[in-house]
């Protein structure tokens with residue numbers, strides 16, 4: 001008789017505060033856990049399925065029953081309040097979202113591992129807090145899991161074969177053509193990037209970003225540029241013939257990654273697209289999620305201190321986040337020239353490779369679960 005191994009179960013709870021970062025991270029985490037082992041059962045509990053459905057077409061905003069997508073069981077938040085529901089072995093509370101009260105009351109110290117998945121930060125204090133337990137009123141310890149960039153943090157979400165998939169996809173130019181055709185980009189513009197050396201910039205930034213200054217910097221270049229503007233990017237003026245703009249629809253996360261992989265420069269925001277831009281290994285400008293009292297700028301400085309991009313690229317990133325339109329225009333124009341552009345590209349590749357040399361977040365999460373047993 002075949003021996004059947006007991007399943008390990010994961011319950012992931014996600015509240016969508018705003019935007020797509022919370023669900024973006026939880027969806028990647030859920031899929032990666034489900035793919036890591038057929039012995040894993042993964043349930044994802046989400047309070048805003050409509051936002052989820054925008055970045056994952058397989059999800060319905062108003063389902064009548066449980067949805068199963070890519071090996072993950074997806075439930076609405078309310079369904080976790082059912083009296084007869086039993087928690088699985090590992091309970092992941094994403095970004096301190098507070099578990100539903102009824103569900104939390106069922107957790108038992110000897111049966112569940114309770115983990116709070118925190119936001120990503122490059123600040124040094126994260127190393128001291130990663131993996132620490134915090135005893136809760138119900139007698140169960142909640143462990144703090146901090147993603148990060150150094151070996152003493154929880155690492156970054158990265159599928160084991162991601163970089164090989166990226167390189168294989170990039171090596172076939174038909175992949176990019178099909179992607180752009182699927183989005184509805186005009187054929188002449190696709191031919192521009194495919195055959196005529198046009199540059200491509202993907203722009204996923206908050207509405208207050210000085211995107212016009214990026215358009216103006218590209219306008220002054222000898223080579224034309226296709227700007228692919230993601231939903232939410234600010235409007236820009238057509239300033240000449242060197243730059244064309246195409247407004248992209250929402251795409252699923254795989255297509256999102258491919259947009260990053262195929263662009264020369266990526267403008268990304270929040271935390272999940274930031275990590276995916278690192279894996280794209282192309283120059284990018286991070287538009288960090290704005291917080292009160294400029295806390296986000298401290299986070300930006302912390303990250304700039306540990307990554308290897310040139311001082312000129314770091315200055316540009318600061319100007320971009322401070323909304324300094326003139327400085328963004330002139331700094332980007334300078335960076336688009338040789339050898340600054342090549343140096344920026346090289347530093348993006350170096351940082352991506354360095355980070356890929358560390359254990360990924362899912363592996364570290366599983367190690368934390370083992371250690372806390």
Ligand code: TRH
Pocket residue numbers: 017018019020021022023024025055119204230231249250251252253254256269270271272273274289
């Ligand atoms: O959407 P965001 O601005 O989310 C933010 C940040 O996570 C921030 O740190 C958090 O505090 C705040 O929400 C509440 O940016 P982020 O994190 O880059 O997430 C975007 C996700 O959306 C990412 O998973 C990629 C995905 N996406 C698609 O899959 N398809 C698309 O077409 C687009 C535009 C995005």
